[in-house]
Amino acid sequence: MSTENLVYVIDVGSGNLKSLINTCKYLNYSVKLITKPSEFPKAQGKNTKVIFPGVGNYGHFVKKLYETQLDKPIREYIADGGYIMGVCVGLQTFFPKSEESPEVKGLCYIGEKEKIYLKKFDESSKPVPEIGWNTLIGNNFFYKLDPYKRYYFVHSYAAILPKHLENADEIEGWKIIKTKYGDETFIAAMWKDNVIASQFHPEKSGKAGLEYIKAFLENDSAPFDVSVYSEEEKAQRTNDYSNYGLARRIIACLDVRSNDQGDLVVTKGDQYDVREKSESGGDVRNLGKPVSMAQQYYEQGADEVTFLNITSFRNCPLKDLPMLEVLSKAAETCFVPLTVGGGIKDVVDVDGTVVKADEVASLYFRSGADKVSIGTDAVYAAEDYYKNGCKGTGESPIESISKKFGAQAVVISVDPKRVYVSSPNDVQHQTIKTDYKGSNGEDYCWYQCTIKGGRESRDIGVFEFVKACEALGAGEILLNCIDKDGSNSGYDFELINHCKSAVDIPVIASSGAGNPSHFEDAFKNTSCDACLGAGMFHRNEYTVKQVKEHLLSCDLRARMDY
Numbered sequence: 001m002s003t004e005n006l007v008y009v010i011d012v013g014s015g016n017l018k019s020l021i022n023t024c025k026y027l028n029y030s031v032k033l034i035t036k037p038s039e040f041p042k043a044q045g046k047n048t049k050v051i052f053p054g055v056g057n058y059g060h061f062v063k064k065l066y067e068t069q070l071d072k073p074i075r076e077y078i079a080d081g082g083y084i085m086g087v088c089v090g091l092q093t094f095f096p097k098s099e100e101s102p103e104v105k106g107l108c109y110i111g112e113k114e115k116i117y118l119k120k121f122d123e124s125s126k127p128v129p130e131i132g133w134n135t136l137i138g139n140n141f142f143y144k145l146d147p148y149k150r151y152y153f154v155h156s157y158a159a160i161l162p163k164h165l166e167n168a169d170e171i172e173g174w175k176i177i178k179t180k181y182g183d184e185t186f187i188a189a190m191w192k193d194n195v196i197a198s199q200f201h202p203e204k205s206g207k208a209g210l211e212y213i214k215a216f217l218e219n220d221s222a223p224f225d226v227s228v229y230s231e232e233e234k235a236q237r238t239n240d241y242s243n244y245g246l247a248r249r250i251i252a253c254l255d256v257r258s259n260d261q262g263d264l265v266v267t268k269g270d271q272y273d274v275r276e277k278s279e280s281g282g283d284v285r286n287l288g289k290p291v292s293m294a295q296q297y298y299e300q301g302a303d304e305v306t307f308l309n310i311t312s313f314r315n316c317p318l319k320d321l322p323m324l325e326v327l328s329k330a331a332e333t334c335f336v337p338l339t340v341g342g343g344i345k346d347v348v349d350v351d352g353t354v355v356k357a358d359e360v361a362s363l364y365f366r367s368g369a370d371k372v373s374i375g376t377d378a379v380y381a382a383e384d385y386y387k388n389g390c391k392g393t394g395e396s397p398i399e400s401i402s403k404k405f406g407a408q409a410v411v412i413s414v415d416p417k418r419v420y421v422s423s424p425n426d427v428q429h430q431t432i433k434t435d436y437k438g439s440n441g442e443d444y445c446w447y448q449c450t451i452k453g454g455r456e457s458r459d460i461g462v463f464e465f466v467k468a469c470e471a472l473g474a475g476e477i478l479l480n481c482i483d484k485d486g487s488n489s490g491y492d493f494e495l496i497n498h499c500k501s502a503v504d505i506p507v508i509a510s511s512g513a514g515n516p517s518h519f520e521d522a523f524k525n526t527s528c529d530a531c532l533g534a535g536m537f538h539r540n541e542y543t544v545k546q547v548k549e550h551l552l553s554c555d556l557r558a559r560m561d562y
């Protein structure tokens with residue numbers, strides 16, 4: 001194989017490499033994985049390219065590197081002048097140590113002299129992990145990086161700079177580009193000779209990320225030419241830090257199931273009823289094909305795409321997991337985070353073997369998913385948590401997946417319904433005083449969790465539920481609302497604020513979006529961290545791009561990547 005269009009990717013077995021491989025393939029490069037020292041290429045200056053990605057826990061990752069003895073060839077390769085690009089924990093590994101695992105020593109390429117170590121973000125003032133799209137700051141950009149674009153970050157630890165270095169553009173001989181999350185400034189990208197690295201995930205950063213990877217592969221170290229932007233564009237794209245630095249995140253959601261002809265289709269319900277209205281019971285609404293619709297939303301600027309297999313409560317043998325193929329295909333061309341939900345649970349295979357939920361999740365991660373979302377089983381786990389005296393059993397999918405892949409990979413999708421009561425004393429659950437009285441004039445309500453796509457109601461309120469999920473290790477809440485689903489009448493702000501008051505992890509508002517103003521209203525009236533839309537996009541009433549343009553027009557920062 002010619003080395004010209006070949007890139008090596010270091011695989012220490014601890015993460016989803018699929019997206020990175022897909023990105024390289026998309027840029028017309030073939031990929032060889034390096035899993036042991038003998039597979040390392042001989043450095044030939046700019047003609048050899050190695051990518052060094054890492055996810056998860058710093059200590060676990062660095063130990064794996066030593067166990068596989070890949071640290072030595074990495075050092076030799078760098079010393080011999082081979083080009084290497086670190087990603088996320090790959091960047092972190094170049095530092096001496098991390099607060100996350102103080103006992104483990106990193107590769108020590110930067111940070112010893114200035115005592116810059118990886119530290120956890122201060123969670124008293126902002127959501128941690130940082131999940132979302134932030135901007136880059138500095139005076140010395142490189143490799144097509146651009147101060148007017150957004151890059152995707154997902155991490156709790158970072159090379160946070162001491163105050164006296166916050167304005168530095170160079171540290172210990174490395175060129176530095178920074179990012180500010182809340183009031184903390186950290187190293188987002190760094191470059192010295194033949195080594196470059198980023199804390200953000202370029203393979204998940206849309207076109208901006210592709211440009212950066214392409215520049216590395218093509219040895220183009222010049223910064224992005226920002227003269228292409230008009231002054232107005234620059235003003236719109238400049239970060240105002242009103243949301244800790246993150247853009248207002250817009251998620252397109254695809255509810256997927258087989259229709260009556262057995263085809264996998266995107267559907268959309270009204271209050272979870274996805275069949276056409278007809279006296280004899282209509283067909284499942286067919287709004288299109290999941291992969292092509294995901295691609296379309298990616299092109300329109302969706303910051304994330306979520307796929308929900310809405311009939312997964314029926315037991316499904318592993319080989320038939322219908323979303324694996326969907327994920328795998330979508331991940332070939334959609335370079336933003338992908339979430340998959342439905343059926344993330346222990347599964348009994350055809351031969352009777354029980355496949356644990358974390359193994360099911362692992363199949364999805366290997367197919368290209370970045371996060372899994374758990375619905376029904378999360379409710380069971382929360383119920384057990386309370387039965388168990390506010391302790392996990394250690395066995396639930398939330399716990400096992402979070403432990404293995406990190407909290408940021410575990411989303412909880414909850415399907416609550418509003419239940420009115422006359423007084424908070426009528427129920428054990430946390431209630432709210434509502435501005436929208438019940439049909440009998442009730443002033444209070446609670447939100448009852450349901451399972452199996454709203455088919456069964458449980459005796460647990462959303463407030464207690466999300467608290468338990470956070471304690472068990474969930475990283476994010478996808479907050480649906482059965483009453484609002486498909487209504488085009490806007491989000492339920494009372495529900496969103498109620499849920500936000502229960503947890504510190506990010507909450508995605510979902511259900512009810514019917515036009516771009518509904519997104520603006522949700523961001524202005526609640527502290528939600530992202531907004532999800534489905535029907536209005538599927539029915540071609542509005543595009544994601546129109547939503548973002550609307551947000552920009554009302555001074556809410558959004559990622560523009562087209």
Ligand code: 1PR
Nearest residue numbers: 253272310342343375376413453485486511512533534535
């Ligand atoms: O229980 O872990 O197997 O997961 C099943 C998943 O499928 C859950 O995430 C559950 O929310 C979802 N689900 C099950 N049945 C339905 C259904 O619609 N019949 N869909 C369903 C959930 C809600 C949102 C929808 C928003 C926005 N759909 O996904 O996209 O309400 O819609 P809108 O913007 O058009 O108003 P498990």
